[in-house]
Amino acid sequence: MSFRELRPWQHDHTFGQDARRPGESRTMLVIALTALMMVVEIGAGLAYGSMALLADGLHMASHAIALSIAAFAYVYARRHAADERFSFGTGKVNALAGFAGAVLLAVFALMMAWESVARILSPVGIAFNQAIGVAIAGLLVNGLSVVLLGHHHGEHDDEDEEDRHHHHDHNLRSAYLHVLADALTSVLAIFALLAGKYLGLFWMDPAMGVVGALLVARWSIGLLRATAEVLLDRQAPPHLTDSIRTAITQDADTEVADLHVWSVGPGIYSAILSVVTATPEPPEHYKRLLPEHERLVHVTVEVHGREHDVSART
Template sequence: MHSENLQLWTHCHVFGQDQRRRGERRTLLVIALTAATMVLEISTGIVFGSMALLADGLHMASHTVALGITALAYVYARRHAANPRFSFGTGKVNALGGFTGALLLAGFSLAMAWESMARFFAPVPIAFDQAIGVAVLGLLVNGVSVLLLGDGHDHGHAHGQGQDHHHSHSHEHDHNLRSAYLHVLADALTSLLAIVALLAGKYLGLAWMDPAMGIVGALLVARWSIGLLRDTSHTLLDRQAPDALCQRLRDAVESRGHDRVADLHLWSIGPGLHAAELAVVTHDALTPDDVKARLPKELRVVHATVEIHRCPGGG
Protein backbone atom coordinates (compact mmCIF):
# COMPACT_ATOMS: atom_id res chain seq x y z
CA MET A 1 0.00 0.00 0.00
CA HIS A 2 1.36 3.41 -0.97
CA SER A 3 1.87 5.96 1.81
CA GLU A 4 -0.30 8.51 -0.01
CA ASN A 5 -3.22 6.05 0.11
CA LEU A 6 -2.65 5.36 3.79
CA GLN A 7 -3.04 9.05 4.54
CA LEU A 8 -6.68 8.83 3.47
CA TRP A 9 -7.41 6.88 6.67
CA THR A 10 -5.27 8.87 9.08
CA HIS A 11 -6.06 12.13 10.82
CA CYS A 12 -4.53 14.43 13.39
CA HIS A 13 -5.68 14.53 17.02
CA VAL A 14 -5.60 18.29 17.57
CA PHE A 15 -9.42 18.63 17.60
CA GLY A 16 -9.24 22.44 17.81
CA GLN A 17 -7.19 22.46 21.02
CA ASP A 18 -4.57 24.63 19.31
CA GLN A 19 -7.04 27.53 19.22
CA ARG A 20 -7.18 30.17 21.94
CA ARG A 21 -10.21 29.43 24.11
CA ARG A 22 -12.68 32.22 24.72
CA GLY A 23 -12.14 32.23 28.49
CA GLU A 24 -8.36 32.68 28.34
CA ARG A 25 -8.08 36.45 27.86
CA ARG A 26 -10.69 37.18 30.51
CA THR A 27 -8.93 34.83 32.93
CA LEU A 28 -5.69 36.83 32.61
CA LEU A 29 -7.52 40.08 33.37
CA VAL A 30 -9.24 38.52 36.38
CA ILE A 31 -5.85 37.27 37.67
CA ALA A 32 -4.54 40.84 37.73
CA LEU A 33 -7.64 42.16 39.52
CA THR A 34 -7.63 39.31 42.03
CA ALA A 35 -3.93 39.63 42.86
CA ALA A 36 -4.22 43.37 43.53
CA THR A 37 -7.28 42.94 45.76
CA MET A 38 -5.65 40.01 47.56
CA VAL A 39 -2.71 42.14 48.67
CA LEU A 40 -5.03 44.90 49.87
CA GLU A 41 -7.37 42.61 51.83
CA ILE A 42 -4.68 40.53 53.54
CA SER A 43 -2.73 43.58 54.67
CA THR A 44 -5.79 45.48 55.91
CA GLY A 45 -7.28 42.35 57.49
CA ILE A 46 -4.13 42.00 59.61
CA VAL A 47 -3.95 45.71 60.43
CA PHE A 48 -7.67 46.10 61.25
CA GLY A 49 -8.07 42.73 62.99
CA SER A 50 -10.94 41.37 60.87
CA MET A 51 -10.98 37.58 60.48
CA ALA A 52 -13.69 37.76 57.81
CA LEU A 53 -11.61 40.25 55.82
CA LEU A 54 -8.40 38.25 56.34
CA ALA A 55 -10.20 35.06 55.31
CA ASP A 56 -11.43 36.81 52.18
CA GLY A 57 -7.89 37.95 51.39
CA LEU A 58 -6.43 34.48 51.97
CA HIS A 59 -9.20 33.05 49.86
CA MET A 60 -8.26 35.43 47.06
CA ALA A 61 -4.62 34.39 47.47
CA SER A 62 -5.59 30.78 46.79
CA HIS A 63 -7.63 31.91 43.83
CA THR A 64 -4.76 33.93 42.40
CA VAL A 65 -2.72 30.73 42.36
CA ALA A 66 -5.65 28.69 41.04
CA LEU A 67 -6.38 31.20 38.29
CA GLY A 68 -2.69 31.09 37.38
CA ILE A 69 -3.02 27.33 36.99
CA THR A 70 -6.07 27.92 34.80
CA ALA A 71 -4.10 30.25 32.53
CA LEU A 72 -1.17 27.81 32.43
CA ALA A 73 -3.50 24.95 31.47
CA TYR A 74 -4.90 26.99 28.56
CA VAL A 75 -1.42 27.83 27.27
CA TYR A 76 -0.05 24.30 27.73
CA ALA A 77 -3.03 22.68 25.97
CA ARG A 78 -2.72 25.05 23.04
CA ARG A 79 1.05 24.72 22.59
CA HIS A 80 1.08 20.93 22.84
CA ALA A 81 -2.13 20.29 20.91
CA ALA A 82 -0.26 18.60 18.04
CA ASN A 83 2.07 16.55 20.27
CA PRO A 84 1.59 12.89 19.19
CA ARG A 85 2.36 11.71 22.71
CA PHE A 86 -1.14 12.78 23.72
CA SER A 87 -3.31 9.97 22.35
CA PHE A 88 -6.47 12.08 22.01
CA GLY A 89 -4.97 15.57 22.04
CA THR A 90 -4.64 17.89 25.03
CA GLY A 91 -8.33 18.34 25.83
CA LYS A 92 -7.97 16.73 29.25
CA VAL A 93 -5.44 19.36 30.31
CA ASN A 94 -8.55 21.49 30.71
CA ALA A 95 -10.04 19.02 33.19
CA LEU A 96 -6.69 18.65 34.97
CA GLY A 97 -6.53 22.42 35.49
CA GLY A 98 -10.07 22.38 36.87
CA PHE A 99 -9.27 19.43 39.15
CA THR A 100 -6.20 21.19 40.55
CA GLY A 101 -8.20 24.36 41.14
CA ALA A 102 -10.86 22.34 42.96
CA LEU A 103 -8.22 20.83 45.25
CA LEU A 104 -7.02 24.32 46.13
CA LEU A 105 -10.59 25.40 46.81
CA ALA A 106 -11.04 22.47 49.20
CA GLY A 107 -7.72 23.12 50.98
CA PHE A 108 -8.38 26.79 51.56
CA SER A 109 -11.92 26.13 52.75
CA LEU A 110 -10.40 23.97 55.50
CA ALA A 111 -7.89 26.71 56.36
CA MET A 112 -10.68 29.29 56.54
CA ALA A 113 -12.76 27.08 58.83
CA TRP A 114 -9.79 26.36 61.10
CA GLU A 115 -8.78 30.00 61.48
CA SER A 116 -12.38 31.08 62.01
CA MET A 117 -12.82 28.52 64.79
CA ALA A 118 -9.64 29.81 66.42
CA ARG A 119 -11.07 33.35 66.42
CA PHE A 120 -14.10 32.16 68.41
CA PHE A 121 -11.79 31.30 71.30
CA ALA A 122 -9.26 34.09 70.81
CA PRO A 123 -11.09 37.14 69.41
CA VAL A 124 -9.17 40.25 68.39
CA PRO A 125 -10.37 43.89 68.21
CA ILE A 126 -11.66 44.96 64.79
CA ALA A 127 -11.42 48.39 63.14
CA PHE A 128 -14.88 48.12 61.58
CA ASP A 129 -15.01 51.26 59.42
CA GLN A 130 -11.75 50.59 57.59
CA ALA A 131 -12.45 46.86 57.26
CA ILE A 132 -15.93 47.49 55.81
CA GLY A 133 -14.52 49.87 53.21
CA VAL A 134 -11.95 47.34 52.03
CA ALA A 135 -14.52 44.52 52.00
CA VAL A 136 -16.85 46.61 49.80
CA LEU A 137 -13.96 47.25 47.40
CA GLY A 138 -13.23 43.53 47.32
CA LEU A 139 -16.87 42.76 46.55
CA LEU A 140 -16.84 45.22 43.63
CA VAL A 141 -13.69 43.67 42.18
CA ASN A 142 -15.11 40.18 42.59
CA GLY A 143 -18.36 41.23 40.98
CA VAL A 144 -16.51 42.51 37.93
CA SER A 145 -14.53 39.25 37.79
CA VAL A 146 -17.74 37.17 37.97
CA LEU A 147 -19.18 39.15 35.06
CA LEU A 148 -15.99 38.73 33.02
CA LEU A 149 -15.81 34.96 33.47
CA GLY A 150 -19.54 34.37 33.60
CA ASP A 151 -20.01 35.56 30.01
CA GLY A 152 -18.56 32.34 28.62
CA HIS A 153 -19.37 30.03 31.50
CA ASP A 154 -21.95 27.27 31.33
CA HIS A 155 -24.08 28.09 34.37
CA GLY A 156 -25.77 24.71 34.46
CA HIS A 157 -25.01 22.46 37.39
CA ALA A 158 -23.81 18.91 37.17
CA HIS A 159 -26.48 16.52 35.96
CA GLY A 160 -27.15 13.02 37.08
CA GLN A 161 -25.97 10.05 35.06
CA GLY A 162 -29.41 9.42 33.64
CA GLN A 163 -30.45 12.97 32.86
CA ASP A 164 -30.67 14.24 29.31
CA HIS A 165 -29.42 17.54 27.98
CA HIS A 166 -31.98 18.95 25.60
CA HIS A 167 -29.75 21.25 23.61
CA SER A 168 -26.65 20.53 21.60
CA HIS A 169 -24.13 22.53 23.62
CA SER A 170 -25.18 21.63 27.14
CA HIS A 171 -22.48 18.99 27.48
CA GLU A 172 -19.63 21.27 26.35
CA HIS A 173 -18.14 21.92 29.78
CA ASP A 174 -14.94 23.95 29.96
CA HIS A 175 -13.87 22.63 33.37
CA ASN A 176 -10.92 25.01 33.42
CA LEU A 177 -13.18 28.04 32.94
CA ARG A 178 -15.70 26.62 35.39
CA SER A 179 -12.96 26.32 38.01
CA ALA A 180 -11.95 29.95 37.47
CA TYR A 181 -15.59 31.05 37.60
CA LEU A 182 -16.23 29.20 40.86
CA HIS A 183 -13.11 30.71 42.38
CA VAL A 184 -14.19 34.30 41.70
CA LEU A 185 -17.79 33.48 42.66
CA ALA A 186 -16.52 32.14 45.98
CA ASP A 187 -14.49 35.32 46.41
CA ALA A 188 -17.60 37.42 45.84
CA LEU A 189 -19.47 35.32 48.39
CA THR A 190 -16.80 35.62 51.09
CA SER A 191 -16.58 39.39 50.47
CA LEU A 192 -20.34 39.66 50.93
CA LEU A 193 -20.23 37.54 54.09
CA ALA A 194 -17.39 39.68 55.42
CA ILE A 195 -19.48 42.84 54.91
CA VAL A 196 -22.48 41.28 56.68
CA ALA A 197 -20.30 40.17 59.60
CA LEU A 198 -18.58 43.55 59.94
CA LEU A 199 -21.86 45.46 59.80
CA ALA A 200 -23.34 43.13 62.45
CA GLY A 201 -20.31 43.69 64.65
CA LYS A 202 -20.31 47.46 64.22
CA TYR A 203 -24.02 48.20 64.68
CA LEU A 204 -25.30 45.23 66.70
CA GLY A 205 -22.24 44.39 68.76
CA LEU A 206 -22.23 40.85 67.36
CA ALA A 207 -18.48 40.38 67.14
CA TRP A 208 -18.93 36.61 66.91
CA MET A 209 -20.49 37.08 63.44
CA ASP A 210 -17.03 37.75 62.01
CA PRO A 211 -15.64 34.22 62.56
CA ALA A 212 -19.12 32.70 62.05
CA MET A 213 -19.30 34.08 58.53
CA GLY A 214 -15.81 32.73 57.89
CA ILE A 215 -17.13 29.24 58.69
CA VAL A 216 -20.25 29.69 56.54
CA GLY A 217 -18.11 30.79 53.61
CA ALA A 218 -15.78 27.83 54.12
CA LEU A 219 -18.68 25.37 54.02
CA LEU A 220 -20.10 26.83 50.81
CA VAL A 221 -16.69 26.86 49.12
CA ALA A 222 -16.12 23.24 50.18
CA ARG A 223 -19.44 22.28 48.59
CA TRP A 224 -18.46 23.91 45.28
CA SER A 225 -15.06 22.26 45.31
CA ILE A 226 -16.58 18.81 45.84
CA GLY A 227 -18.85 19.27 42.82
CA LEU A 228 -15.96 20.38 40.62
CA LEU A 229 -13.75 17.53 41.87
CA ARG A 230 -16.47 15.05 40.97
CA ASP A 231 -17.02 16.39 37.46
CA THR A 232 -13.36 16.78 36.52
CA SER A 233 -12.39 13.39 37.94
CA HIS A 234 -15.05 11.79 35.72
CA THR A 235 -13.29 13.24 32.68
CA LEU A 236 -9.79 12.36 33.89
CA LEU A 237 -10.82 8.76 34.62
CA ASP A 238 -12.59 8.26 31.26
CA ARG A 239 -15.94 7.68 32.90
CA GLN A 240 -18.69 6.60 30.54
CA ALA A 241 -20.75 9.49 29.20
CA PRO A 242 -24.26 10.00 30.68
CA ASP A 243 -26.79 7.32 29.78
CA ALA A 244 -28.85 9.76 27.70
CA LEU A 245 -25.90 10.56 25.41
CA CYS A 246 -25.00 6.88 25.05
CA GLN A 247 -28.61 6.03 24.19
CA ARG A 248 -28.74 8.82 21.64
CA LEU A 249 -25.67 7.39 19.89
CA ARG A 250 -27.04 3.83 20.13
CA ASP A 251 -30.40 4.84 18.65
CA ALA A 252 -28.69 6.64 15.77
CA VAL A 253 -26.57 3.62 14.85
CA GLU A 254 -29.50 1.18 15.16
CA SER A 255 -31.89 3.41 13.20
CA ARG A 256 -31.48 1.48 9.93
CA GLY A 257 -31.94 -2.17 9.11
CA HIS A 258 -31.35 -4.77 11.79
CA ASP A 259 -28.01 -3.41 12.99
CA ARG A 260 -27.44 -3.67 16.73
CA VAL A 261 -24.79 -2.14 18.97
CA ALA A 262 -23.26 -4.98 20.99
CA ASP A 263 -20.68 -2.91 22.86
CA LEU A 264 -20.42 0.84 23.34
CA HIS A 265 -17.91 3.12 25.05
CA LEU A 266 -18.38 6.89 24.91
CA TRP A 267 -16.25 9.26 26.96
CA SER A 268 -15.09 12.87 27.11
CA ILE A 269 -11.63 13.79 25.83
CA GLY A 270 -11.99 17.55 26.16
CA PRO A 271 -14.56 20.36 26.43
CA GLY A 272 -17.44 19.26 24.22
CA LEU A 273 -15.34 16.51 22.59
CA HIS A 274 -15.98 12.77 22.76
CA ALA A 275 -14.30 9.57 21.66
CA ALA A 276 -16.22 6.37 21.01
CA GLU A 277 -15.55 2.67 20.57
CA LEU A 278 -18.41 0.48 19.45
CA ALA A 279 -19.04 -3.00 18.12
CA VAL A 280 -21.96 -3.43 15.73
CA VAL A 281 -23.62 -6.72 14.84
CA THR A 282 -25.29 -6.81 11.42
CA HIS A 283 -26.66 -9.02 8.64
CA ASP A 284 -25.86 -6.39 6.02
CA ALA A 285 -22.77 -5.33 4.13
CA LEU A 286 -22.07 -2.58 6.66
CA THR A 287 -18.73 -0.76 6.85
CA PRO A 288 -17.17 1.28 9.68
CA ASP A 289 -17.60 4.41 7.56
CA ASP A 290 -21.33 3.70 7.31
CA VAL A 291 -21.56 3.56 11.11
CA LYS A 292 -19.51 6.71 11.58
CA ALA A 293 -21.79 8.58 9.19
CA ARG A 294 -24.71 7.83 11.54
CA LEU A 295 -23.10 9.29 14.64
CA PRO A 296 -25.04 12.38 15.84
CA LYS A 297 -23.11 15.53 14.96
CA GLU A 298 -24.15 17.26 18.18
CA LEU A 299 -22.25 14.68 20.25
CA ARG A 300 -19.02 15.83 18.57
CA VAL A 301 -17.46 12.37 18.43
CA VAL A 302 -14.10 13.40 16.99
CA HIS A 303 -12.49 9.97 17.23
CA ALA A 304 -14.41 6.73 16.68
CA THR A 305 -13.27 3.13 16.43
CA VAL A 306 -15.84 0.74 14.95
CA GLU A 307 -15.89 -3.06 14.86
CA ILE A 308 -18.29 -4.88 12.53
CA HIS A 309 -19.44 -8.40 13.38
CA ARG A 310 -21.44 -10.44 10.89
CA CYS A 311 -24.30 -12.56 12.12
CA PRO A 312 -24.04 -16.23 11.07
CA GLY A 313 -25.94 -16.68 7.85
CA GLY A 314 -26.08 -12.93 7.27
CA GLY A 315 -25.67 -11.27 3.92
Protein backbone atom coordinates in the same frame (compact mmCIF):
# COMPACT_ATOMS: atom_id res chain seq x y z
CA MET B 1 2.35 1.76 1.51
CA SER B 2 4.48 4.81 2.14
CA PHE B 3 3.54 7.43 4.75
CA ARG B 4 2.43 9.79 1.97
CA GLU B 5 0.11 7.16 0.52
CA LEU B 6 -1.54 6.65 3.91
CA ARG B 7 -2.38 10.34 4.35
CA PRO B 8 -5.99 10.05 3.06
CA TRP B 9 -6.78 7.72 5.98
CA GLN B 10 -5.02 9.78 8.62
CA HIS B 11 -6.07 12.84 10.60
CA ASP B 12 -4.78 15.01 13.41
CA HIS B 13 -5.94 14.74 17.01
CA THR B 14 -6.12 18.39 18.00
CA PHE B 15 -9.96 18.41 17.93
CA GLY B 16 -10.00 22.21 18.16
CA GLN B 17 -7.82 22.33 21.28
CA ASP B 18 -5.24 24.39 19.38
CA ALA B 19 -7.69 27.32 19.24
CA ARG B 20 -7.73 29.98 21.94
CA ARG B 21 -10.69 29.23 24.22
CA PRO B 22 -13.11 32.03 25.22
CA GLY B 23 -12.33 31.55 28.91
CA GLU B 24 -8.59 32.11 28.50
CA SER B 25 -8.60 35.90 28.03
CA ARG B 26 -11.19 36.41 30.77
CA THR B 27 -9.16 34.26 33.18
CA MET B 28 -6.04 36.35 32.52
CA LEU B 29 -7.94 39.57 33.28
CA VAL B 30 -9.41 38.13 36.48
CA ILE B 31 -5.93 37.02 37.62
CA ALA B 32 -4.74 40.64 37.33
CA LEU B 33 -7.77 41.95 39.26
CA THR B 34 -7.44 39.28 41.96
CA ALA B 35 -3.70 39.88 42.41
CA LEU B 36 -4.25 43.65 42.70
CA MET B 37 -6.98 43.28 45.32
CA MET B 38 -4.90 40.69 47.16
CA VAL B 39 -2.08 43.20 47.59
CA VAL B 40 -4.52 45.91 48.76
CA GLU B 41 -6.22 43.68 51.32
CA ILE B 42 -3.00 42.25 52.76
CA GLY B 43 -1.51 45.75 52.98
CA ALA B 44 -4.65 47.15 54.60
CA GLY B 45 -4.83 44.23 57.02
CA LEU B 46 -1.27 44.85 58.18
CA ALA B 47 -1.74 48.63 58.33
CA TYR B 48 -5.05 48.59 60.24
CA GLY B 49 -4.37 45.52 62.37
CA SER B 50 -7.39 43.77 60.88
CA MET B 51 -7.11 39.99 60.90
CA ALA B 52 -10.31 39.82 58.84
CA LEU B 53 -8.78 41.78 55.96
CA LEU B 54 -5.45 39.98 56.24
CA ALA B 55 -7.20 36.60 56.12
CA ASP B 56 -9.32 37.64 53.15
CA GLY B 57 -6.18 38.85 51.37
CA LEU B 58 -4.47 35.52 51.97
CA HIS B 59 -7.58 33.74 50.70
CA MET B 60 -7.37 35.79 47.53
CA ALA B 61 -3.71 34.84 47.25
CA SER B 62 -4.65 31.16 47.22
CA HIS B 63 -7.24 31.88 44.57
CA ALA B 64 -4.75 33.83 42.48
CA ILE B 65 -2.61 30.68 42.47
CA ALA B 66 -5.61 28.55 41.46
CA LEU B 67 -6.50 30.97 38.66
CA SER B 68 -2.90 30.85 37.48
CA ILE B 69 -3.22 27.06 37.23
CA ALA B 70 -6.30 27.56 35.08
CA ALA B 71 -4.48 30.01 32.82
CA PHE B 72 -1.49 27.66 32.52
CA ALA B 73 -3.84 24.82 31.53
CA TYR B 74 -5.35 26.88 28.71
CA VAL B 75 -1.94 27.82 27.32
CA TYR B 76 -0.47 24.33 27.73
CA ALA B 77 -3.44 22.62 26.07
CA ARG B 78 -3.34 25.04 23.14
CA ARG B 79 0.41 24.84 22.56
CA HIS B 80 0.61 21.04 22.84
CA ALA B 81 -2.63 20.23 21.01
CA ALA B 82 -0.74 18.68 18.10
CA ASP B 83 1.76 16.79 20.28
CA GLU B 84 1.56 13.13 19.20
CA ARG B 85 2.40 11.98 22.73
CA PHE B 86 -1.23 12.78 23.64
CA SER B 87 -3.31 10.01 22.07
CA PHE B 88 -6.55 12.01 22.02
CA GLY B 89 -5.20 15.55 22.19
CA THR B 90 -4.89 17.80 25.23
CA GLY B 91 -8.59 18.21 26.04
CA LYS B 92 -8.24 16.51 29.42
CA VAL B 93 -5.71 19.10 30.58
CA ASN B 94 -8.83 21.22 31.08
CA ALA B 95 -10.36 18.65 33.44
CA LEU B 96 -7.05 18.08 35.24
CA ALA B 97 -6.72 21.81 35.97
CA GLY B 98 -10.33 21.87 37.14
CA PHE B 99 -9.62 18.95 39.48
CA ALA B 100 -6.56 20.74 40.89
CA GLY B 101 -8.65 23.87 41.38
CA ALA B 102 -11.30 21.84 43.20
CA VAL B 103 -8.67 20.46 45.58
CA LEU B 104 -7.52 24.01 46.32
CA LEU B 105 -11.14 25.00 46.95
CA ALA B 106 -11.39 22.19 49.50
CA VAL B 107 -8.18 23.37 51.19
CA PHE B 108 -9.54 26.92 51.17
CA ALA B 109 -12.75 25.71 52.87
CA LEU B 110 -10.74 23.93 55.58
CA MET B 111 -8.64 27.07 56.16
CA MET B 112 -11.79 29.18 56.47
CA ALA B 113 -13.34 26.76 58.97
CA TRP B 114 -10.14 26.43 61.03
CA GLU B 115 -9.61 30.19 61.19
CA SER B 116 -13.25 30.85 62.06
CA VAL B 117 -13.24 28.36 64.94
CA ALA B 118 -9.98 29.89 66.21
CA ARG B 119 -11.61 33.34 66.23
CA ILE B 120 -14.62 32.02 68.13
CA LEU B 121 -12.29 30.68 70.81
CA SER B 122 -9.96 33.70 70.76
CA PRO B 123 -11.72 36.86 69.48
CA VAL B 124 -9.56 39.60 67.94
CA GLY B 125 -10.10 43.36 67.71
CA ILE B 126 -11.21 44.74 64.34
CA ALA B 127 -10.83 48.26 62.91
CA PHE B 128 -14.40 48.28 61.59
CA ASN B 129 -14.47 51.44 59.44
CA GLN B 130 -11.33 50.67 57.46
CA ALA B 131 -12.14 46.96 57.24
CA ILE B 132 -15.63 47.62 55.89
CA GLY B 133 -14.32 50.03 53.24
CA VAL B 134 -11.71 47.62 51.93
CA ALA B 135 -14.18 44.70 52.09
CA ILE B 136 -16.63 46.64 49.92
CA ALA B 137 -13.86 47.37 47.42
CA GLY B 138 -13.01 43.67 47.43
CA LEU B 139 -16.64 42.78 46.78
CA LEU B 140 -16.77 45.12 43.78
CA VAL B 141 -13.64 43.53 42.31
CA ASN B 142 -14.90 40.02 43.00
CA GLY B 143 -18.30 40.87 41.52
CA LEU B 144 -16.66 42.09 38.32
CA SER B 145 -14.60 38.88 38.19
CA VAL B 146 -17.74 36.74 38.62
CA VAL B 147 -19.40 38.60 35.75
CA LEU B 148 -16.35 38.13 33.52
CA LEU B 149 -15.99 34.42 34.17
CA GLY B 150 -19.72 33.72 34.40
CA HIS B 151 -20.50 35.18 30.95
CA HIS B 152 -20.92 31.71 29.40
CA HIS B 153 -21.61 29.90 32.66
CA GLY B 154 -25.33 29.52 31.95
CA GLU B 155 -25.19 28.48 28.31
CA HIS B 156 -26.49 24.98 29.05
CA ASP B 157 -29.38 25.84 31.36
CA ASP B 158 -31.70 23.71 29.23
CA GLU B 159 -29.66 20.57 29.90
CA ASP B 160 -29.95 18.27 32.90
CA GLU B 161 -27.29 18.23 35.62
CA GLU B 162 -25.37 15.28 34.20
CA ASP B 163 -25.21 16.88 30.74
CA ARG B 164 -23.82 20.09 32.20
CA HIS B 165 -21.02 18.18 33.91
CA HIS B 166 -20.01 16.65 30.59
CA HIS B 167 -20.32 19.76 28.40
CA HIS B 168 -18.80 22.31 30.76
CA ASP B 169 -15.37 23.83 30.47
CA HIS B 170 -14.26 22.46 33.84
CA ASN B 171 -11.22 24.72 33.91
CA LEU B 172 -13.42 27.81 33.51
CA ARG B 173 -15.87 26.42 36.05
CA SER B 174 -13.05 26.01 38.57
CA ALA B 175 -11.91 29.61 38.05
CA TYR B 176 -15.54 30.79 38.27
CA LEU B 177 -16.10 28.99 41.58
CA HIS B 178 -12.90 30.46 43.01
CA VAL B 179 -13.94 34.05 42.31
CA LEU B 180 -17.50 33.25 43.43
CA ALA B 181 -16.06 31.97 46.72
CA ASP B 182 -14.11 35.21 47.04
CA ALA B 183 -17.27 37.24 46.41
CA LEU B 184 -19.15 35.17 48.98
CA THR B 185 -16.36 35.73 51.51
CA SER B 186 -16.56 39.48 50.91
CA VAL B 187 -20.36 39.53 51.33
CA LEU B 188 -20.19 37.54 54.57
CA ALA B 189 -17.33 39.72 55.83
CA ILE B 190 -19.28 42.92 55.17
CA PHE B 191 -22.40 41.52 56.84
CA ALA B 192 -20.42 40.36 59.87
CA LEU B 193 -18.46 43.64 60.15
CA LEU B 194 -21.66 45.71 60.02
CA ALA B 195 -23.27 43.47 62.66
CA GLY B 196 -20.21 43.81 64.85
CA LYS B 197 -19.95 47.58 64.48
CA TYR B 198 -23.62 48.54 64.92
CA LEU B 199 -25.07 45.64 66.95
CA GLY B 200 -22.04 44.51 68.93
CA LEU B 201 -22.38 40.98 67.52
CA PHE B 202 -18.67 40.30 67.30
CA TRP B 203 -19.25 36.56 67.04
CA MET B 204 -20.90 37.07 63.62
CA ASP B 205 -17.51 37.38 61.90
CA PRO B 206 -16.30 33.86 62.72
CA ALA B 207 -19.82 32.41 62.39
CA MET B 208 -20.12 33.69 58.83
CA GLY B 209 -16.71 32.18 58.15
CA VAL B 210 -18.05 28.75 59.06
CA VAL B 211 -21.10 29.23 56.81
CA GLY B 212 -18.87 30.29 53.92
CA ALA B 213 -16.59 27.31 54.46
CA LEU B 214 -19.53 24.89 54.22
CA LEU B 215 -20.74 26.44 50.95
CA VAL B 216 -17.26 26.42 49.40
CA ALA B 217 -16.80 22.78 50.46
CA ARG B 218 -20.05 21.88 48.70
CA TRP B 219 -18.88 23.56 45.46
CA SER B 220 -15.55 21.77 45.75
CA ILE B 221 -17.16 18.34 46.08
CA GLY B 222 -19.34 18.94 43.01
CA LEU B 223 -16.38 20.03 40.89
CA LEU B 224 -14.22 17.13 42.13
CA ARG B 225 -16.94 14.67 41.12
CA ALA B 226 -17.44 16.21 37.67
CA THR B 227 -13.75 16.41 36.79
CA ALA B 228 -12.94 12.97 38.21
CA GLU B 229 -15.57 11.46 35.91
CA VAL B 230 -13.79 12.95 32.90
CA LEU B 231 -10.33 11.91 34.07
CA LEU B 232 -11.54 8.35 34.74
CA ASP B 233 -13.26 8.06 31.33
CA ARG B 234 -16.76 7.64 32.67
CA GLN B 235 -19.32 6.67 30.04
CA ALA B 236 -20.92 9.65 28.29
CA PRO B 237 -24.43 10.77 29.37
CA PRO B 238 -27.35 8.50 28.37
CA HIS B 239 -28.78 10.88 25.78
CA LEU B 240 -25.57 10.58 23.73
CA THR B 241 -25.13 6.81 23.98
CA ASP B 242 -28.86 6.27 23.28
CA SER B 243 -28.71 8.50 20.19
CA ILE B 244 -25.75 6.48 18.85
CA ARG B 245 -27.53 3.16 19.41
CA THR B 246 -30.71 4.48 17.78
CA ALA B 247 -28.80 5.78 14.76
CA ILE B 248 -26.93 2.51 14.19
CA THR B 249 -29.91 0.18 14.69
CA GLN B 250 -32.01 1.94 12.09
CA ASP B 251 -30.45 -0.55 9.66
CA ALA B 252 -32.45 -3.79 9.57
CA ASP B 253 -31.02 -6.71 11.59
CA THR B 254 -28.26 -4.46 13.03
CA GLU B 255 -27.43 -4.22 16.73
CA VAL B 256 -24.78 -2.53 18.83
CA ALA B 257 -23.03 -5.24 20.83
CA ASP B 258 -20.54 -2.99 22.62
CA LEU B 259 -20.31 0.77 23.01
CA HIS B 260 -17.80 3.03 24.74
CA VAL B 261 -18.17 6.82 24.61
CA TRP B 262 -16.00 9.09 26.72
CA SER B 263 -15.01 12.73 26.96
CA VAL B 264 -11.68 13.84 25.46
CA GLY B 265 -12.30 17.55 25.98
CA PRO B 266 -15.02 20.09 26.84
CA GLY B 267 -18.07 18.88 24.90
CA ILE B 268 -15.89 16.57 22.76
CA TYR B 269 -16.32 12.80 22.74
CA SER B 270 -14.59 9.76 21.32
CA ALA B 271 -16.38 6.46 20.68
CA ILE B 272 -15.67 2.79 20.03
CA LEU B 273 -18.58 0.60 18.98
CA SER B 274 -19.03 -3.00 17.91
CA VAL B 275 -21.78 -3.64 15.37
CA VAL B 276 -23.38 -7.05 14.74
CA THR B 277 -25.44 -7.43 11.55
CA ALA B 278 -26.64 -10.00 9.03
CA THR B 279 -25.64 -7.71 6.17
CA PRO B 280 -22.23 -6.22 7.02
CA GLU B 281 -21.28 -2.87 5.52
CA PRO B 282 -17.92 -1.04 5.62
CA PRO B 283 -17.25 0.88 8.86
CA GLU B 284 -17.66 4.20 7.03
CA HIS B 285 -21.32 3.32 6.39
CA TYR B 286 -22.05 3.17 10.11
CA LYS B 287 -20.08 6.33 10.79
CA ARG B 288 -22.32 8.19 8.36
CA LEU B 289 -25.34 7.04 10.37
CA LEU B 290 -24.13 8.71 13.55
CA PRO B 291 -25.92 11.89 14.69
CA GLU B 292 -24.18 14.90 13.16
CA HIS B 293 -25.11 17.27 15.98
CA GLU B 294 -23.04 15.34 18.50
CA ARG B 295 -19.35 16.25 18.80
CA LEU B 296 -17.89 12.81 18.07
CA VAL B 297 -14.33 13.47 16.96
CA HIS B 298 -12.68 10.05 16.92
CA VAL B 299 -14.90 7.05 16.16
CA THR B 300 -13.74 3.45 15.77
CA VAL B 301 -16.25 0.95 14.34
CA GLU B 302 -15.93 -2.83 14.47
CA VAL B 303 -18.31 -4.81 12.25
CA HIS B 304 -19.26 -8.46 12.86
CA GLY B 305 -21.43 -10.57 10.56
CA ARG B 306 -24.05 -12.81 12.18
CA GLU B 307 -23.57 -15.69 9.76
CA HIS B 308 -19.91 -15.21 8.88
CA ASP B 309 -16.85 -14.22 10.83
CA VAL B 310 -16.57 -10.81 9.23
CA SER B 311 -14.91 -7.92 11.01
CA ALA B 312 -13.45 -4.63 9.98
CA ARG B 313 -11.82 -1.83 11.86
CA THR B 314 -11.04 1.76 11.12
